[in-house]
Amino acid sequence: MSTIKVQSIINSSQYYEYIDDGNPKQGGVKDVYFDPNRKYVVAFFRDPLDFNQKDRIKKIVTLYLENIKKGNASDYYLNDIFRWPYDAVENNGKTGVIVPIYDSKFFFKKGYCSNETIKGGEKVGKWFTSPSFRNKNYPLSLDKNELGDWLSYFQIAINICRGVKKLHQMGLAHSDLSYNNVLVDPVSKSAVIIDIDGLVVPGLFPPEVIGTADFIAPEVLTTKHLKISDSNRILPNQKTDLHALAVLIYMYLFRRHPLRGGKIWDLDSEKDELFAMGEKAIFVEHPTDHTNRVKVDHLKKWDINWGDPKKVPFTIVGPYLTDLFKRAFIDGLHNPILRPIANEWETALLKTVDLIQPCQNPSCDEKWYVFDNTANPKCPFCGTAHKGTLPVIDLYYKFKDEVWKPEGHRLMAYHNQYLFKWHVSRHVIRNENLTTEDKKPVGYFTFYQNKWVLVNQTLNGMKDLTDKKDIPINSMVELTDGKKILLSNEEGGRLLYITLTNK
Missing domain, CATH: 1.10.510.10 (Transferase(Phosphotransferase) domain 1)
Structure with missing residues (x-):
């Protein structure tokens, strides 16, 4: 077993080390070696690369990597979505890439x-x-x-x-x-x-x-x-x-x-x-x-x-x-x-x-299923029927003054399910660009004293339009059939329309 030092072909002042015990981890076209501190791997292509192949590798570890770093949500993409190679080396005529080691999970x-x-x-x-x-x-x-x-x-x-x-x-x-x-x-x-x-x-x-x-x-x-x-x-x-x-x-x-x-x-x-x-x-x-x-x-x-x-x-x-x-x-x-x-x-x-619902059968292997839009929903995996009422919540947006149109987006409530900013406003898009603040729940649904309720945690301006009253922060509103709840009166704010099914 020996520790080998190799030089970057991108930056001649940069060196990497890897342990060669004569038995590298073998992939389809590469042999993979670990660095002594297990922070990265050095993956060598078994066959020599031609000029075009080497040029591709160089572009991947420089130009395209830089494009990700300069773009939106770069940390998310480089930490959670890709294991992107960030340098290239050569040893004994073989080209290798430096890749961050996989997370232990x-x-x-x-x-x-x-x-x-x-x-x-x-x-x-x-x-x-x-x-x-x-x-x-x-x-x-x-x-x-x-x-x-x-x-x-x-x-x-x-x-x-x-x-x-x-x-x-x-x-x-x-x-x-x-x-x-x-x-x-x-x-x-x-x-x-x-x-x-x-x-x-x-x-x-x-x-x-x-x-x-x-x-x-x-x-x-x-x-x-x-x-x-x-x-x-x-x-x-x-x-x-x-x-x-x-x-x-x-x-x-x-x-x-x-x-x-x-x-x-x-x-x-x-x-x-x-x-x-x-x-x-x-x-x-x-x-x-x-x-x-x-x-x-x-x-x-x-x-x-x-x-x-x-x-x-x-x-x-x-x-x-x-x-x-x-x-x-x-x-x-x-x-x-x-x-x-x-x-x-x-x-x-x-x-x-x-649209996901938790299965009420504790032994169900899958635990969740998609609401099937029927009056008597059941889990398709274990066949367990849902017991009790089920709030179906349709999201509406303001088309013009006093005219609300369906968003084509539905939310199925279940006990202790959260409500988020991307449900409240059309201006908050649920994607990789969400901030930490955007990911915090603003309310939650719960089954309390045999009633379905929505608890307002942080929303100013939340209103029960059916009963024409405000829903202050840290208060709750019962979800009844036909109830209309305005989540926000700001531009882009949505309205919830409640249908109680499985009654």
């Missing part, structure tokens, strides 16, 4: 229920996109303390969307977005995008790979037989990123693949794969074309609940995400221009989180 604390063979291993996203690893009857099921609950995967998806959104805003494409290049921690609801040294810059840096199986866009597979120089050949780009993003979100929320159904296109497995994921790809939950429906009798015994879309259909995520999944896997599957962009996914995920 992205390593398994225990791993499997039955043994600890993956303890300390990276929480690569693929561990959390299959039902197998969370079924107690499966020999390699993960310890339940590693899994989080269904709500965890909404925030994980939001983080990934923000990362893709940022790359695309910078004119970049990831080119190989998959569950192998995302680390997740469902317990803290965190996700970080890794391995971003292959970024695509249209017209400058072409893609190095066509992607990872399961996430390669149909148009890339359909044209892969053509020469790179052929103008009809489709290579990874921002539109193919959007296909991979939709697949990732679907797999995190439903733990199955949107295109892997029961249809066999060719007895030759390689040709069948090309058809199923490429030219003939069909959404397994296509509402009118049943060609690729999942055959339940083919499912493994531990996959049955999640593998069968009839039991857990994609529509359980509510209207906002259902619409985007249709656009991604029906309209845009073979027409890339129609695919939802990352910002649309982020917005739909955030609005869907406002």
Whole structure:
């Protein structure tokens, strides 16, 4: 074992150290070594890089890194969303990148229920996109303390969307977005995008790979037989990123693949794969074309609940995400221009989180579900019906004097749920730019003395328009059917309209 010192190829006065014990951690194309203080890793490409590849690496650790630092929410992106390389080195003819070490939460604390063979291993996203690893009857099921609950995967998806959104805003494409290049921690609801040294810059840096199986866009597979120089050949780009993003979100929320159904296109497995994921790809939950429906009798015994879309259909995520999944896997599957962009996914995920209800069954593995807009809602995972009344809160905005219009945004109250500034005002957008002050709750809903109430914590000017009275700070208002509550009389302020369901 030896400590090796290497020099930056960006700044000749900068040096880095790493420990070489002869057994580096091996990735797909890189060998990874840790620095003695475990603050960063040095990841060397196994094969020598050509001039263009080196130039790409230099741009990533200088120009594009600086663009993030100068942009909005830079600390958030560099600490919470990306593990962005910040320098490049050379040793014995090989090029390496300096990357911040992963946060400890992205390593398994225990791993499997039955043994600890993956303890300390990276929480690569693929561990959390299959039902197998969370079924107690499966020999390699993960310890339940590693899994989080269904709500965890909404925030994980939001983080990934923000990362893709940022790359695309910078004119970049990831080119190989998959569950192998995302680390997740469902317990803290965190996700970080890794391995971003292959970024695509249209017209400058072409893609190095066509992607990872399961996430390669149909148009890339359909044209892969053509020469790179052929103008009809489709290579990874921002539109193919959007296909991979939709697949990732679907797999995190439903733990199955949107295109892997029961249809066999060719007895030759390689040709069948090309058809199923490429030219003939069909959404397994296509509402009118049943060609690729999942055959339940083919499912493994531990996959049955999640593998069968009839039991857990994609529509359980509510209207906002259902619409985007249709656009991604029906309209845009073979027409890339129609695919939802990352910002649309982020917005739909955030609005869907406002529809989430806690399951009243303490033994439910998923703990949460999306309100299904019925008079008698129930958890789609365990079948437990909601008991008691349920406040449905529609947000309205002032269109003009005395004219209020629906925002197209609904909030489902539950016991001790918070109200935030982004609910109060149209001028506060729930995204990565929120200040610490903006993230503080301004009120909360609670079930008190057999009544639903909203407690005002910090809002000046909150009014009960139905009973025509003020709701001062530190007081409460009962949520009754048809109640109208003005949250703010300032420009952009919203009004709540209450409907009590399940009465």
